[in-house]
Amino acid sequence: MVMIRSKRDWELPERLATPEAVYWNRRTFLKALGYGALGAAGLLPMEIGAQDERMVKELEALPRLAAKRNEAFKVERPLTAELVAGRYNNFYEFSRYKDDVWEHARDFKPLPWRIEVGGMVQKQKTYDVDDLIKRMPLEERVYRFRCVEAWSMVVPWIGFPMKALLDDVQPLGSAKFVKLTTFMNPKVAPRQTESRGLYGEPWPYTEGLTVAEANNELTLLTVGIFGHVLPNQHGAPLRIVAPWKYGFKCIKSIVKLELTTEQPATFWNTLVPSEYGFESNVNPALPHPRWSQAFERDIGTRNRKPTLPYNGYGEYVAGLYKA
Ligand SMILES: Nc1nc2c(c(=O)[nH]1)N[C@H]1C(S)=C(S)[C@@H](COP(=O)(O)O)O[C@H]1N2
Numbered sequence: 001m002v003m004i005r006s007k008r009d010w011e012l013p014e015r016l017a018t019p020e021a022v023y024w025n026r027r028t029f030l031k032a033l034g035y036g037a038l039g040a041a042g043l044l045p046m047e048i049g050a051q052d053e054r055m056v057k058e059l060e061a062l063p064r065l066a067a068k069r070n071e072a073f074k075v076e077r078p079l080t081a082e083l084v085a086g087r088y089n090n091f092y093e094f095s096r097y098k099d100d101v102w103e104h105a106r107d108f109k110p111l112p113w114r115i116e117v118g119g120m121v122q123k124q125k126t127y128d129v130d131d132l133i134k135r136m137p138l139e140e141r142v143y144r145f146r147c148v149e150a151w152s153m154v155v156p157w158i159g160f161p162m163k164a165l166l167d168d169v170q171p172l173g174s175a176k177f178v179k180l181t182t183f184m185n186p187k188v189a190p191r192q193t194e195s196r197g198l199y200g201e202p203w204p205y206t207e208g209l210t211v212a213e214a215n216n217e218l219t220l221l222t223v224g225i226f227g228h229v230l231p232n233q234h235g236a237p238l239r240i241v242a243p244w245k246y247g248f249k250c251i252k253s254i255v256k257l258e259l260t261t262e263q264p265a266t267f268w269n270t271l272v273p274s275e276y277g278f279e280s281n282v283n284p285a286l287p288h289p290r291w292s293q294a295f296e297r298d299i300g301t302r303n304r305k306p307t308l309p310y311n312g313y314g315e316y317v318a319g320l321y322k323a
């Protein structure tokens with residue numbers, strides 16, 4: 001049987017997503033409109049909304065980034081459509097709400113961008129993000145991503161192991177932690193001043209890993225997603241992805257990495273230590289004080305599924321936490 005797809009069906013340009021992403025995206029869109037059954041049967045001619053069109057244009061304007069997919073990282077669920085992942089973001093510098101981060105972050109200029117790497121290292125260095133993209137071993141990895149708020153997604157990141165950068169600066173034996181810091185610029189990210197009094201948010205956003213976690217092969221310094229550089233809402237031009245930890249550990253728009261001997265203070269851990277631990281590995285058996293972590297909702301398919309220990313990456317990282 002020949003499938004005839006009318007162009008009005010779902011006009012997500014093919015290079016913005018995989019075929020399954022187009023499929024899931026369309027279903028999600030239809031479901032959101034309350035046409036689940038009709039849509040699934042393909043009876044409803046769909047047109048994309050103005051917002052989608054705008055986002056498609058923005059994503060298409062981003063420089064392409066080619067990297068070979070590392071097939072070692074396979075995920076059992078379909079990819080989340082880029083138009084879904086691209087407007088469901090946590091990036092508190094720009095907004096407290098997920099659905100408008102992409103609009104508030106639009107005027108943020110991620111280039112030129114320099115990253116300082118220092119502290120307890122043999123060779124203190126400052127890198128230009130463009131140089132890193134040229135020099136580092138870029139690859140594409142499809143990872144599960146699990147937010148502490150119990151939503152999750154599956155997206156293809158492009159980046160290089162954080163270990164490659166650390167090897168370049170040679171941490172001292174006494175270094176035990178890597179402290180990561182986001183840019184500070186209230187002119188483009190007004191929440192960095194507006195909310196300080198109200199919520200006591202300790203800007204700039206900071207995060208941290210142990211040196212062993214940072215050197216784990218899963219830990220990716222990420223510069224791209226879906227075959228192009230990161231759009232602002234995902235943390236342009238460089239962020240961390242540590243897929244066995246809750247999403248808040250995956251700090252965006254990094255300007256500084258510092259090797260330290262003491263565990264660094266971090267944003268959420270400082271703000272609400274009882275709810276956001278420093279370690280924060282994905283763990284279905286350890287509830288958040290205000291909700292269970294046993295299940296999660298995939299933002300693409302909308303399916304509810306059981307949360308996996310270490311988000312399904314135990315074979316890579318469980319050894320790090322053996323007493
Ligand atoms: N600088 C910075 N990094 C951040 C955040 C933030 O507010 N500011 N939010 C974190 C949280 S809670 C999550 S779930 C992820 C979301 O990443 P995404 O929007 O690319 O899906 O980014 C993390 N990194």
Ligand SMILES: [Mo]
Pocket residue numbers: 090147148149246247248
């Ligand atoms: Mo999160």
